[in-house]
Amino acid sequence: MDHKLPRERQIKKLFRRIEESTASLISVSSSPLALCDFCQRLRFQPLREGQHYRHGKPDEVTIRAQSGCPLCTLIAENFDLGPSNIPIRLSGIRKKLSPQEKASLVEEGDIEALGVLNGYDRELENPFAHKLALYTNHDDIAAPFIKRRPPIQDFASESTYRLIKSWLDTCILHHPGCSNSSVISKLPTRVVDVGLPGTRQDPTLFTPPQGYKDSYIALSYCWGNAGSRFVLTKEMADLPRLRFPFDSLPRTLQDAVTITRKLGFRFLWIDALCIIQEGDQGADFLRESATMSAVYGNAALTIAAAGASNVNEGIFRNINTEPDRAAQIPYDLPDGNTGIAFVTFEPVDQGDSRINEPLNTRGWTFQERILSRRVVLFYKDQLSWDCTSTLINSNGPLNPHIRYNQDSPGRYSDYVVSRALTNNSGKTRLKEDSDYWRNLVEFYSRRQLTDTSDKLKAISGLAQLIKSETNDSYLAGLWLSDLRNQLFWHTRDPKEKRQEEYRAPTWSWASVDGQIRFWSQGSINYILGDGYNEPTAIVDYQPDTDEFGIVLRGRLSFKGHLCPFNLELFEERQLTLYEFEKSPSFYGLFFDTSSDKEEFFLKKAKHAHFFFHPEQQAVRRTSELYEVTLAMVLKKVDGTYRRVGIYMKRDGGTLFAPRWAKWLDEWVDVSPETITIE
Structure with a gap:
């Protein structure tokens, strides 16, 4: 690629690579199980007006569930039905975001959840704690009103790549907080050249000339035990053209190469292959580890293999094979038409499981997530997108009341924006940044390091970022x-x-x-x-x-x-x-x-x-x-x-x-x- 092209032409060229059609994103089939009479009579317009739907007494709900009604089954299996003489009530829940919410660019949609209230409930401080989530297919007429989509069944499918491309395209072109971040930047000292889109050549090590600019993807992953190491040595780095046989790469690195190609990028940064790990007494590692703020901060996108505990497990190793137990119900729209909604149970503490994903427990990956402008996270059961402007799952916008993102205090850029919006304390810039740093350390100290001597190295990129600002x-x-x-x-x-x-x-x-x-x-x-x-x-x-x-x-x-x-x-x-x-x-x-x-x-x-x-x-x-x-x-x-x-x-x-x-x-x-x- 000609690095001397004007920036505008380079960006256009990049978008030609990642141009795609979102016409065939993930869908689920419409073959509903029979709803009981109570569930068939459920209408959303009264719920929009703040009314409750009386769904029957607990014994009645239990009997209808035993008879096979899928919606009653979800209610009976997942909620305390309360006193036997008081009917269960369903309410409509809309997403409401404050101006300071991280997902502020996600528009407030129509009813996206059903609240389930029993006889003990009065006013719930957190209505999402007792709820059934709604989602629909992307091509359903209810899609503009229900923002959530079906869970992904196969992470390696073409629909997954189309979804990631759509997120990336939206972020670069339409997010005010992200569009100012160039996708074209100076390349790191070394990158892996995965080849032009559509090619199947073995990846090679590329050392760009001084000042060479292009777009690249960075990988964040867990190495695992020493026996799974596949690393760059001093002897390998000195070769005039180093080729990495694709079939010899650990599975996570193979998957990262595949994703990079599918997304239309040519260059990929992987620490094991782009930093000399053996043969030079650690000199290159010491030098390159000091550049992590730039490596992850300048990447057009970071791929996070969140669900893999070692480099051999792969990004695509987990396919969602659990049968979808969602209940299919009619969804009457404000304009009089009727679409299809799927109802599923979503526990309020589901965000806690994200914290315990392997990637979120490791020390080095802490700063990689925070320094990255855009991250697509491959969890064990779904994809997530995290950028400066929004945080979203593959099945739709996040429930703001679920405890997400408790594994870090968030990006420094997010903190700066939040500080500007909410700071009435009169604190100086240094004091505010010091608050952020103490918060960083508290989160970081929960994580584990294979080599404990890396305690300060693994957070040095964040320290350099704070230094550059203060x-x-x-x-x-x-x-x-x-x-x-x-x-x-x-x-x-x-x-x-x-x-x-x-x-x-x-x-x-x-x-x-x-x-x-x-x-x-x-x-x-x-x-x-x-x-x-x-x-x-x-x-x-x-x-x-x-x-x-x-x-x-x-x-x-x-x-x-x-x-x-x-x-x-x-x-x-x-x-x-x-x-x-x-x-x-x-x-x-x-x-x-x-x-x-x-x-x-x-x-x-x-x-x-x-x-x-x-x-x-x-x-x-x-x-x-x-x-x-x-x-x-x-x-x-x-x-x-x-x-x-x-x-x-x-x-x-x-x-x-x-x-x-x-x-x-x-x-x-x-x-x-x-x-x-x-």
């Missing part, structure tokens, strides 16, 4: 402008110990494994006040890398009150060691690892641990029995200190407060000093 200083996973808040984190599920291989100083969340939580900014501000002395930090990195590279050492200089912890003081306060050791978090003490906890409670460790409170109102007391306390728990090692935990307690009148009241006074009385924490 020009803040990045310090081993923390930001200088928000250091006072980001230093006070704790682990919700402490692991046995820190990794032996150094990856971050102990004051950084990146030094431990497990889920991270930050204390609320409001609580920290209340405790520390405005006169707080900001700490200073110095981080040393591996030569020839920047602040997003490998951390060699980090030192935090902090001024505050340092008070040794004495277990005997506990016993004097009549709080048994067993009582405290059994549940230290109940008393506000959170250890970074389980080994830190064990060492803390050993008698031989007496006087080895310290509570360190930042200078300026380390303890605030509003009454004799009310303390608000914040401290790092430190261990002294070779003249410096290392963090082993965090202590924060806001307590009023519990057994804990009076027993430590004297010691809390001693903390404030200790003269402040500047210490170094590593």
